[in-house]
Amino acid sequence: MxxxxxxxxxxxxxxxxGELTQRINEGVxxxxxxxxxxxxxxxxxxxxxxxxxxxxxxxxxxxxKQAASQLVDEIVRKGYAExxxxxxxxxxxxxxLTERGWACTRxxxxxxxxxVRGWGQVLGEGxxxxxxxxxxxxxxxxxxxxxx
Numbered sequence: 789m790x791x792x793x794x795x796x797x798x799x800x801x802x803x804x805x806g807e808l809t810q811r812i813n814e815g816v817x818x819x820x821x822x823x824x825x826x827x828x829x830x831x832x833x834x835x836x837x838x839x840x841x842x843x844x845x846x847x848x849x850x851x852x853k854q855a856a857s858q859l860v861d862e863i864v865r866k867g868y869a870e871x872x873x874x875x876x877x878x879x880x881x882x883x884x885l886t887e888r889g890w891a892c893t894r895x896x897x898x899x900x901x902x903x904v905r906g907w908g909q910v911l912g913e914g915x916x917x918x919x920x921x922x923x924x925x926x927x928x929x930x931x932x933x934x935x936x
Contacts, residue, residue, distance in 0.1 A: 808903055815899020821892045823866050831859055832893050839884035868892060
């Protein structure tokens with residue numbers, strides 16, 4: 789593959805990722821979850837399984853602990869998460885999603901599904917499944933974080 793083709797492919801993938809992020813966020817807002825930004829969604833990805841400390845969230849997002857703490861303050865204030873005692877470390881606080889946070893996460897999943905269904909209308913469902921498999925073979929595993 790020529791450098792110009794590789795750059796064009798890179799640009800297309802970045803454009804799709806940006807559009808997907810924007811459309812998921814718009815879908816979440818349309819479902820009544822106010823005050824949500826894409827950065828919140830990336831935080832929810834890390835908080836969703838069992839919660840996380842501010843330090844763990846900062847590492848996931850690739851930001852300072854201060855920036856992560858400010859984001860946590862915001863989502864706690866908006867009712868999407870809460871601080872709890874950490875079961876394994878008396879000095880730490882565990883940040884977990886509230887029922888509102890989980891509902892917002894489900895709204896994001898619904899919005900993502902709508903976008904992917906649109907891809908199916910353009911490419912065909914078989915091609916979308918093939919794309920999923922192909923991207924899965926080259927996608928890095930681990931954190932999904934915003935590009936600041």
